[in-house]
Amino acid sequence: MGRPIVAITMGDAAGIGPEIIVKALADSELRSKARMLVIGDLRRMQLAADIVSSPLTLRKVTEPSEALFQEGTIDVLDIDCIPEDLAWGELSAAAGHGSYLFIEKAVQLAMDRQVDAICTGPLNKAALHAAGHKFPGHTELLAELTGTEEVSMMLTAPKMRVIHVTTHIGLIDAIAKINGDLVYRTIKRGYELLRTSGIENPRIAVCAINPHAGENGLFGYGEEAEKIQPGIEKAQAEGINAFGPLPADTLFFLAGRGDFDLVVAQYHDQGHGPVKVLGLENGVNITVGLPVVRTSVDHGTAFDIAGKNIADHESLLEALRQAVDLAPAREEAL
Structure with a gap:
């Protein structure tokens, strides 16, 4: 060929x-x-x-x-x-x-x-x-x-890949749109792309919405348990190596040192900010799906x-x- x-x-x-x-x-x-x-x-x-x-x-x-x-x-x-x-x-x-x-x-x-x-x-x-x-x-x-x-936006930079559950909508609208099925489909799309690119069992970490992943109800209104956790569990039931929901600040640190192959961000700036800090000159946008x-x-x-x-x-x-x-x-x- x-x-x-x-x-x-x-x-x-x-x-x-x-x-x-x-x-x-x-x-x-x-x-x-x-x-x-x-x-x-x-x-x-x-x-x-x-x-x-x-x-x-x-x-x-x-x-x-x-x-x-x-x-x-x-x-x-x-x-x-x-x-x-x-x-x-x-x-x-x-x-x-x-x-x-x-x-x-x-x-x-x-x-x-x-x-x-x-x-x-x-x-x-x-x-x-x-x-x-x-x-x-x-x-x-x-x-x-x-x-x-439905498609997903994935950004890649040296040492990090981020796929987004939502992108070009306001933050309030993004939180309203997020649900377990959408989180699952996003994880699945990212998983399939990484498998295509040669990563046999990708490690996928999913961001929480709230600080400290809600801190057991202290922050937010239970979005992690209601909107994110069901999607992660569905992916895990299919054998996908998914983790979370994890606090975004900690998660991106761990991803940057190589603990994860892919980060699932819940909204535009949550994912874009860390990738762009790593350098616009090496960033790539991939449309997944x-x-x-x-x-x-x-x-x-x-x-x-x-x-x-x-x-x-x-x-x-x-x-x-x-x-x-x-x-x-x-x-x-x-």
């Missing part, structure tokens, strides 16, 4: 996505493990290549079968939708619509099995909304495009530095490595 094909979406054209893609695709070790196909606007990608003084040549294709995946070149499936005079670092509905079109095309190709994984460049939620695409972010957009009822493999950088469009050749591409490199690790291999033409 040969190298998988990974579709890389350009993200918001006014942000750092085009730059970091060009930089990342100069990595020969990465290119030796997978075939990379950029889905974006060719003119914008060429502008980014000029800005970073890339030695690579961009090559236009209209479908994956036309890509050659040759050393020294970047195959770009051109979706011509970005104005030539689009400014770097400025909110633009045109850029927001473009980021939607790139994702839409990548999902279509992945669902048709023409590519084996998707790795997404950063989009800007305000630009996406300005273009009429009312999604909180990539995760919800991908769920909609793939017809998936989709019918396709999808990874992403764990940072935004960085409008303040876009177009200046100072953006760090390490998070994208790590996201691409993880996409390759999760993607199935496919036959390669001789």
Whole structure:
């Protein structure tokens, strides 16, 4: 079997996505493990290549079968939708619509099995909304495009993986939404992904909602026993090595030193904060539960530095490595 094909979406054209893609695709070790196909606007990608003084040549294709995946070149499936005079670092509905079109095309190709994984460049939620695409972010957009009822967001960093029971909703709404079945499904999705990536019996620790895990009723209104414990017990009954609910402050310390393979966070900031403290440059976002493999950088469009050749591409490199690790291999033409 040969190298998988990974579709890389350009993200918001006014942000750092085009730059970091060009930089990342100069990595020969990465290119030796997978075939990379950029889905974006060719003119914008060429502008980014000029800005970073890339030695690579961009090559236009209209479908994956036309890509050659040759050393020294970047195959770009051109979706011509970005104005030539689009400014770097400025909110633009045109850029927001473009980021939607790139994702839409990548999902279509992945669902048709023409590519084996998707790795997404950063989009800007305000630009996406300005273009009429009312999604909180990539995760919800991908769920909609793939017809998936429920997915989970997993963030990874050196020494830590965190999957979220809830994400882009307010804290009060998150607590109301959490229940044993949702906690169980989140644990199960994380368990299955880690098994796919080669961890035979992952150790999964589940965060409490309240300080000190409620301290036997001293804090909160019994959420741990009512909303979390039943999900853990259901997972344990299936042989999943799940622990908790545990106080989040202690749990993240233990996870950081290697006691657990995965942390289940109950809400957005509970999980995001510890991961981002470990370093945005190495963070990766994985959407768990989709019918396709999808990874992403764990940072935004960085409008303040876009177009200046100072953006760090390490998070994208790590996201691409993880996409390759999760993607199935496919036959390669001789």
